[in-house]
Amino acid sequence: MSMSIHKRRIVTVIFVLLFFILAPLIVFYAKGDIWSNGFNFLKTGGIFVRATESGSEIYINGKLEDTTNFFSRDYFIKNLRPVTYEIVVKKTGYNDWKNNLRVYSNRVTETRAFALPAKIEAVDIPEFNKTEVSAGTTTKTILKLNPDYDQAKKMFLDSYWADQILTVKSTTTGKISKYLPGTKENPIESRHMLAWAEGKDVFVSWTGNPDSIPKYFCEDGGFEIKCQNTLKVYSFESNVRSLDYFLGDTEIILVAAGDRVEAIEAETNPDKRPQVVYEGDKPDFRLSGSSIIIKVGKLYKEINI
């Protein structure tokens, strides 16, 4: 019933042979080298897409490849020839996201598909709260100052940001200069990341450990990765009035410029376009917890995304 020593030796040899045959094949496959015509290996690469929403459809060169779900919003495709691919991420009710990605041999090009809802509702913050009081046959309307309005209004006053305004006195002229948060001299800082605007241009800069630098500061040339500490994110059509990180996300910058408040990805994607958060007459914004407070003239609005 037991296997004879002879039979066991044969089985052992078969397993050893199997190991030596499979090991290089699996290693080549893991590296991205796939069997092509005849005995040639084709060096391939891959694309990794991180979608912000579940239910997003991922298209590569116009072909639907995957739909993300609740458990996995990531999509990884491998065995791609090293050329450029058009990636589009779509979800009903959200802006389409598009990028052209270059794939290199044995490397994975990683991207994040950031998409905002196509329609974002901005809720008015009224100056007064109305209360109707009945007295006999008459009804009185009592107007009470809305504390939320008062709070929103304060957020846009210089005094509200007093502790964040940088004051510099020139040693030569004695002139005192004040820099608001988000300017080159007084950038906004979060988790070793600086963000600022210079006229129409928005920049981000990495101040942390070079080994931990976020990937979007780097360009993967296939053989070499080149990283730069400062990255020009985007050049808007009008001067930037204010900017901040999009609800604490250091990969997205929220910018007020021209007649819009827009969100833009802090990365090098040449096809990226700002996504509109609010459109109106020279709007400005401030962040309050998980809300965006918009100021248009004397009106204040609240956006929750």
Place this chain on the structure above:
Amino acid sequence: MDYKNSPYYRVGRATDLTGKDRLIYRLLEILPGTLAWGTIFGTILVSYYLPFWAAVFIIIFDLYWLLKTIYLSMYLRTNWKKMQHNMSVDWKKMLVNLKYDHVYHLVLLPFFNESEELVEKSIESLIVSEYDKDKMIVVLATEEKGGQYAANLAKKVEKKFGKKFGHFLVTKHPFGVLGEMPGKGSNIAYAAEEARRRILDRNKIKYEDVMVSAFDIDTVIYPQYFECLTWNFLTTEEPLKSSFQPVPFYNNNIWQAPALSRVVAVSGTFWQMIQQERPERLSTFSSHSVCFKTLFEIGYWQKNMVSEDSRIFWNAFMARNGDYKVVPMSYPISMDANQDMSLWHTIKSIYKQQRRWAWGVENMPYVLFGFIKNKSIPRYNKIRFTMVLLEGFWSWSTNPIMIFLLGWLPVVIGGMHFQGTVMSYNLPILTRDLMTLAMFGLVTSAAISLSFLPPRPDGMSWKHSAFMVVQWIFVPITVTIFGAIPSLDAQTRLMFGKYMGFWVTPKHRKK
């Protein structure tokens, strides 16, 4: 000089030697721990500095693990069939054509302070066994350190069961004998010598006619164990150059023991079943049997170390210059799975028991040192056993850690350049897929374990049976926490010369 009479034959640890011998032995004690930690630290360093090559190594290692799992599952299945056959065979009929009425069975039951129920159950299984009781010599080997409780219980047991066997002897191993380590080895060596003096010699029983079975106090035999052992003893080519190894089941309390304990216990059974199919790798473990003549000639179990169950094989192997083997019986004996007062106590007990078993690594310096000193052992045997021991202890302490803990390391610490490679993305995917394939072997394990289960006790529902299958999902945890880590613990202790003493596994049974 005969190796048996050399000063090296009974070495327990490096400190038993002097001069150059001590240095060599010490280096051999350091070797297993160095290999294990070298592998772990090596993987971490290579993952950081050469992440691509670390990933290649891990993927190849995963493949090796998968093939090894399939390879060993094959042996497990073969032995399972053989066990089923052996358990269905009428061994009495097998003995019909053999002359065996001269064969005595000397059973050693080492006892410290375990419960009366445990002792009685073990002895009752001897009574209900089918072998001629007049040919059975039962020795209850107590410890002086067990105190009055042990002495009183021994008296009670002797009174109750003494007349049921040809001979019944209670021995009391003295405490604090110079050069001895308290534990099972010193106790049963003392008991065997007492049995020789007081029973075999007085009754003129030939040593070559006596089979000695060194059990644990919770060992419960199957009814035809001694017939099966006798058959193996009488039919093997060189019975005096052989030890006989049954397969330890842990069925005594398998329905009551916690799932973690069951998985660990049954995994141990499976490992023994696999080894039974590869007898050239087999050494004695736990309960085993050997002819008294051999035992007497090699000087009984070594008294100055912990893992006497395997050392007795290596003692015989060295004394016989490599001409010694273990005969796999493919027949079960049953013992207790780990079970203590609470789940936490049980977990601690499992860990300590596994560490004691893993302390079997103390045999590695003994064997390798013996290979250096004993020039009469054939070189092929030396190379083969060296590889078996090195691979065995290295795998035990590192493989699960490599697979379940370090498999993702290059991705985490390999740096940005590596993190952007296809290899970095494929590593966790391939590791997961290969391990999932390997886990299919667990289905076989679950099926085989069910086939050996004793009937479900009254009061337990089908859910308990279902959990006997589901429990196998704990394997990745058990092989790491109760396999690799205690083994690494034992090897590290040996590496630093922190020698372990004997730890008695607590045996609590829930009613």
